Amino acid sequence: MSVPMILRHHDIPDLDQLAVYREFGGFEAFRKVVATLKPGDVIQQVKDSGLRGRGGAGFPTGMKWSFCPNDLWPHYVVANADESEPGTFKDREILESNPFQFLEGLMIAAYAVQANVAYIYLRGEFWQIGLQLDKKIAELEQAGLLGDNLLNSGYNLRLYTHMGAGAYICGEETALLESLEGFLGQPRLRPPFPAVAGLYASPTVINNVETLANLPPILLNGPAWYRDFGTDKSPGMKIFCLSGCINSPGNYELPLGTTFRDLIYEYGGGIPEGRAVKGIMAAGASSYVIPVDEQVLDTPMDYESLVKLGASLGSASVIVLDETVNMAWLAHKTTDFFKHESCGKCTPCREGTYWMAHIYKRIETGKANPEDIDLLNSVARQIQNKCMCALGEFAIQPVLSTIQTFRTDYLKRIERRETMVEGRES
Amino acid sequence: MNQLLAQYPNEIEKILAKYPADRKRSAVTPLLYLAQRAEGYLSARSLLDIAEICEISVTDVASIVGFYTLYYDQPLGRYHIQVCTDLPCALRGAEKFLAQLCEQLGVQVGVVTPDGLFVIEEVKCLAACHRAPMFQVQGDGEMVYHENQTIETALAVIEALRQKVLQMKGVVG
Numbered sequence: 001m002s003v004p005m006i007l008r009h010h011d012i013p014d015l016d017q018l019a020v021y022r023e024f025g026g027f028e029a030f031r032k033v034v035a036t037l038k039p040g041d042v043i044q045q046v047k048d049s050g051l052r053g054r055g056g057a058g059f060p061t062g063m064k065w066s067f068c069p070n071d072l073w074p075h076y077v078v079a080n081a082d083e084s085e086p087g088t089f090k091d092r093e094i095l096e097s098n099p100f101q102f103l104e105g106l107m108i109a110a111y112a113v114q115a116n117v118a119y120i121y122l123r124g125e126f127w128q129i130g131l132q133l134d135k136k137i138a139e140l141e142q143a144g145l146l147g148d149n150l151l152n153s154g155y156n157l158r159l160y161t162h163m164g165a166g167a168y169i170c171g172e173e174t175a176l177l178e179s180l181e182g183f184l185g186q187p188r189l190r191p192p193f194p195a196v197a198g199l200y201a202s203p204t205v206i207n208n209v210e211t212l213a214n215l216p217p218i219l220l221n222g223p224a225w226y227r228d229f230g231t232d233k234s235p236g237m238k239i240f241c242l243s244g245c246i247n248s249p250g251n252y253e254l255p256l257g258t259t260f261r262d263l264i265y266e267y268g269g270g271i272p273e274g275r276a277v278k279g280i281m282a283a284g285a286s287s288y289v290i291p292v293d294e295q296v297l298d299t300p301m302d303y304e305s306l307v308k309l310g311a312s313l314g315s316a317s318v319i320v321l322d323e324t325v326n327m328a329w330l331a332h333k334t335t336d337f338f339k340h341e342s343c344g345k346c347t348p349c350r351e352g353t354y355w356m357a358h359i360y361k362r363i364e365t366g367k368a369n370p371e372d373i374d375l376l377n378s379v380a381r382q383i384q385n386k387c388m389c390a391l392g393e394f395a396i397q398p399v400l401s402t403i404q405t406f407r408t409d410y411l412k413r414i415e416r417r418e419t420m421v422e423g424r425e426s
Numbered sequence: 427m428n429q430l431l432a433q434y435p436n437e438i439e440k441i442l443a444k445y446p447a448d449r450k451r452s453a454v455t456p457l458l459y460l461a462q463r464a465e466g467y468l469s470a471r472s473l474l475d476i477a478e479i480c481e482i483s484v485t486d487v488a489s490i491v492g493f494y495t496l497y498y499d500q501p502l503g504r505y506h507i508q509v510c511t512d513l514p515c516a517l518r519g520a521e522k523f524l525a526q527l528c529e530q531l532g533v534q535v536g537v538v539t540p541d542g543l544f545v546i547e548e549v550k551c552l553a554a555c556h557r558a559p560m561f562q563v564q565g566d567g568e569m570v571y572h573e574n575q576t577i578e579t580a581l582a583v584i585e586a587l588r589q590k591v592l593q594m595k596g597v598v599g
Contacts, residue, residue: 087551092554119444125552162444162452165497166497243556244513249555250556319555330513340550422521
C-alpha cells in the first residue's frame with residue numbers, strides 16, 4: 001500500500017500555511033496526544049508502530065525515547081536538521097513545504113518525554129528555512145499550540161531554532177550537542193548516551209526531521225494502520241532521495257521495500273540516453289558502492305535487504321551511477337568530501353582521509369602506479385574501527401568497495417587509457 | 427564598552443533568551459552571525475565582545491570561527507558565490523559550471539573580483555543534489571539558494587547583485 005504521509009504538499013497546495021495545514025487534519029494528533037494520552041502511552045504507540053530513525057542509523061524511535069530516565073530532569077528534545085550528506089535533500093523539502101507536520105511531530109516527541117524545551121538544530125546554509133520556522137513557531141504561540149498549559153493539560157512547551165555554521169560532522173548527534181552548547185562540533189565518547197546525559201548533561205532525545213514528520217500520522221491513525229505500509233521489519237513510508245545519472249531526480253515517498261528497479265525506472269524515468277546502471281550508492285556519499293546486475297535491481301530497499309548486499313540503507317539517498325562513471329574518480333570525490341569534513345579529533349580519520357585524498361590526487365594527475373591501489377586499501381583498513389564516530393567508517397566505504405569491485409577503473413586512470421571529462425569515460 | 431551589545435541590544439537579548447541563563451556559551455554561534463552581518467567578516471573587536479557576552483575566553487570564540495566554514499575572519503568579497511561540486515552535483519555538470527563561471531568572471535576560485543564584490547568558492551554538499559548545478563550566495567547577512575542554474579542564469583544573479591550595490595551607493599553618495 002502506498003499513500004503520501006509526509007510529502008503531502010505534492011497534492012495539497014499551500015500546506016505550509018497554518019490554516020491549510022489545520023484544514024487537512026493538522027495538530028489533531030497533537031491535540032489527541034496531549035488531551036487523551038499519557039506520555040508512556042505515546043512511547044508505546046510509537047514502539048508498536050515499528051518506526052525506525054530516518055536519519056541513517058535506523059534505530060527504533062520509541063525505544064530511543066524510552067531510554068530517558070524519569071528520575072533525571074529536565075529532559076530535552078533536539079530535532080536534527082543538519083542534513084549534509086551528499087545525495088540527501090529530503091529534510092529540506094519537508095522543512096520548506098510541510099513545516100507544520102515536522103513541528104507537530106517535534107511537539108509530540110517533546111510531550112512523550114515531557115520536555116518543556118525543544119531545539120531545532122539546522123545547518124547554517126538553511127538560513128531561509130530558519131527564518132521561516134521562527135515565523136511558524138510564533139504563529140503556533142499565537143494560536144495557543146505552544147506556550148504554557150497547552151490545551152489545559154498543564155503541559156508547557158517552547159521551541160527554538162539554532163543555526164549551525166557549516167560542518168557535516170554536526171549531523172552526528174553528540175557533535176550536534178557539542179555545537180549547540182557552543183563548542184567545536186566534535187563527537188563525544190559514549191557511554192554515557194544522550195538519552196542519559198545529552199544537552200547540558202540532561203537526558204536528551206535527538207531525532208531526524210523525517211522521523212519526527214512521521215509521528216502525526218502514526219498517532220492519529222494508530223500503529224496498526226502504519227504497519228500496513230512497508231515491510232514487517234521496516235514498516236512505513238520512506239522518502240527516497242534520487243540523484244546522479246537519472247532522468248528525473250528528486251524526492252519520492254514510497255513504501256520501504258520498494259525495489260531499486262521501480263525507483264529508478266518507474267519513478268526516476270530511467271537513465272539518460274538509455275545507458276546501463278553500473279553502480280548504486282544507497283546511503284549517499286558514505287555508501288558501499290553496490291555493483292549492479294538484474295538481481296540487485298530487484299532488491300527491496302529496506303534496512304535488512306541492503307545489509308544482505310553488504311551495503312546499508314542509511315537515509316535512503318540513492319545516487320545512480322551509469323556505465324560511463326569512473327569509480328576511481330568517484331572515490332576521489334567522496335574522499336575529498338570526508339577529508340574536508342573530518343573534525344580532526346581522531347587521528348586515523350584526520351590523517352587517513354588526508355592521505356587517501358593525496359593518493360587519489362596522484363592517480364588523477366598521472367603520477368601513480370598500480371601499487372598505489374594497495375596502499376589506498378591499506379590506509380583505509382587502518383581507519384576502520386579506530387574512530388569515535390562513524391565518519392571514518394563512512395569515508396572508507398566507497399574506497400574499499402570500488403577497489404574491490406572496480407579495480408580496472410583505477411588501472412585505467414593510472415595508465416591513462418581513457419580520456420575523461422567530469423568523471424565520465426569517453 | 428561592548429560595541430556589539432550597544433549596536434544590537436534587542437537581538438542579543440532574544441538570542442540569549444533561547445538558552446538557560448547559565449548556558450550563555452550556546453549563544454556563541456548566533457552571535458557570530460550577528461557580528462558578521464554588517465561587514466561580512468568578524469573583526470578582532472567583535473570576538474572580544476562575544477567572549478564577554480558568552481562569558482568565555484576570546485580564544486574559545488576564535489576556535490569556533492576557525493572550525494566552522496560559514497564564518498570569515500577577514501574581508502573576502504561582499505558576496506560569496508558558493509558552488510557545490512560534490513559527487514551528485516558533479517554528475518550533473520557542476521565542475522564544468524564552476525570552471526565556466528570562473529572564466530566568465532575572470533577570477534579563480536578563492537580570488538576576489540577587482541571590484542571587491544564577489545568571490546567564487548567551491549563548497550561541500552548543500553542538500554540540493556537534484557537541482558544541480560546550483561550555488562548559494564552568502565552576503566549581507568543572508569544565505570540564498572540558486573538552483574537548476576545555467577551559466578546565463580548565474581551571471582544574471584551576479585549582475586543583479588552588482589546593480590543592487592550600485593543603487594545603494596547611489597542613494598548614499
